[in-house]
Amino acid sequence: MGKVLSNPESLVRPAVQQLIPYETKHLPECIKLDANENPFPWPLGMKESLFAEKLAFNRYPDGMGGDLKSAIGTYTKISPNGVLIGNGSDELIQLILLTFGGLGKSLIIHPPTFGMYKIYARLTDTTVVEVPLLDSLALDTEKMLEAALSPEAHVVIICNPNNPTGSLFPREDILRLVRESGKIVVVDEAYAEFSEETLIPELENNPNLVILRTFSKSFGMAGLRLGYLLGQPETIALINKVRPPFNVNSFSQKAGILALEYLAEYQAQIQQIKEETHKLQVGLAQIPDVVVYPTWANFILFKPVDPDGWAAELLKRGFLVRNMGVLPVLGKCLRISAGLPDENEGFLRAIREISEETIPCDKRI
Numbered sequence: 491m492g493k494v495l496s497n498p499e500s501l502v503r504p505a506v507q508q509l510i511p512y513e514t515k516h517l518p519e520c521i522k523l524d525a526n527e528n529p530f531p532w533p534l535g536m537k538e539s540l541f542a543e544k545l546a547f548n549r550y551p552d553g554m555g556g557d558l559k560s561a562i563g564t565y566t567k568i569s570p571n572g573v574l575i576g577n578g579s580d581e582l583i584q585l586i587l588l589t590f591g592g593l594g595k596s597l598i599i600h601p602p603t604f605g606m607y608k609i610y611a612r613l614t615d616t617t618v619v620e621v622p623l624l625d626s627l628a629l630d631t632e633k634m635l636e637a638a639l640s641p642e643a644h645v646v647i648i649c650n651p652n653n654p655t656g657s658l659f660p661r662e663d664i665l666r667l668v669r670e671s672g673k674i675v676v677v678d679e680a681y682a683e684f685s686e687e688t689l690i691p692e693l694e695n696n697p698n699l700v701i702l703r704t705f706s707k708s709f710g711m712a713g714l715r716l717g718y719l720l721g722q723p724e725t726i727a728l729i730n731k732v733r734p735p736f737n738v739n740s741f742s743q744k745a746g747i748l749a750l751e752y753l754a755e756y757q758a759q760i761q762q763i764k765e766e767t768h769k770l771q772v773g774l775a776q777i778p779d780v781v782v783y784p785t786w787a788n789f790i791l792f793k794p795v796d797p798d799g800w801a802a803e804l805l806k807r808g809f810l811v812r813n814m815g816v817l818p819v820l821g822k823c824l825r826i827s828a829g830l831p832d833e834n835e836g837f838l839r840a841i842r843e844i845s846e847e848t849i850p851c852d853k854r855i
């Protein structure tokens with residue numbers, strides 16, 4: 491028989507054909523202010539303990555993540571049965587949609603928000619219904635509720651604080667959606683350690699509420715990929731059905747356990763990151779013609795006159811910021827996260843310089 495000419499592209503699922511892959515920049519030589527990470531090194535004792543561990547890498551990890559779930563249970567004050575661990579919270583978004591989404595079902599989101607929700611919806615054939623934030627960057631609770639009440643709507647994701655705007659939504663608005671929609675309401679609390687606001691106490695009375703958390707931000711473990719979901723044990727058991735058996739490796743599980751033992755050191759880092767974020771916010775607000783949005787997280791969204799030009803100028807000076815492109819409601823914006831104190835000072839110096847170069851002399855103060 492002759493060789494059959496294969497065209498792999500013709501065999502791709504339609505949902506994947508339409509997909510534009512999520513692009514990330516890897517420029518290790520730059521000062522990274524683009525990914526909302528914790529810029530500080532791990533607490534020394536934690537690092538030493540982790541590297542001294544005798545982990546059996548020739549064996550599969552604990553597929554149930556028992557010790558890590560207990561540690562997370564203690565940290566969040568909920569039963570370990572109400573915890574599900576994931577290979578980053580990204581994976582957990584996918585698992586939620588694999589469980590509750592799918593063909594003929596819809597996910598409700600509030601753009602501008604975290605880009606991965608839409609990508610995982612597409613991958614799971616879930617329709618996306620967008621209810622943009624109001625001009626004030628508040629949730630349009632009425633419209634979200636109306637959308638959530640449609641029979642196809644199965645999942646609502648609220649990002650709180652919201653990436654990229656930095657907004658924190660009132661708990662009463664979120665709880666109204668939880669109580670009145672009856673659908674799965676996911677509250678993505680990736681930045682909760684910075685905002686110090688959480689809906690965890692509400693899990694007890696709401697089986698349709700799930701809370702998504704990560705070790706990537708405040709705990710400085712973006713490179714290890716560790717996230718978790720919190721919910722009532724019965725709801726978590728449903729999502730656990732679609733979880734790959736060994737989704738979190740043994741090194742990351744141990745790192746998560748140790749990080750929670752070094753909570754006091756991390757809390758000091760979080761405090762410092764909050765102070766640095768505030769300094770950046772004050773510094774940016776002094777630059778003429780830059781709109782700076784309030785934030786409850788470790789990042790700041792801002793709008794210079796020429797976002798693309800400024801991102802390029804910053805890169806020339808060694809600072810990698812996130813160019814958000816054209817955001818719904820807000821248009822073109824840039825986002826930065828707090829770096830180390832001297833990096834932040836350097837960033838403010840660079841941005842003052844760029845502003846002076848681009849603002850006509852008669853508009854300078």
Ligand SMILES: Cc1ncc(COP(=O)(O)O)c(C=O)c1O
Pocket residue numbers: 525526577578579580581604649653678680703704705706712715716717
């Ligand atoms: C709101 C939000 N959720 C989830 C994530 C994903 O985090 P992880 O590193 O745990 O996959 C991010 C990362 O930027 C985020 O901003």
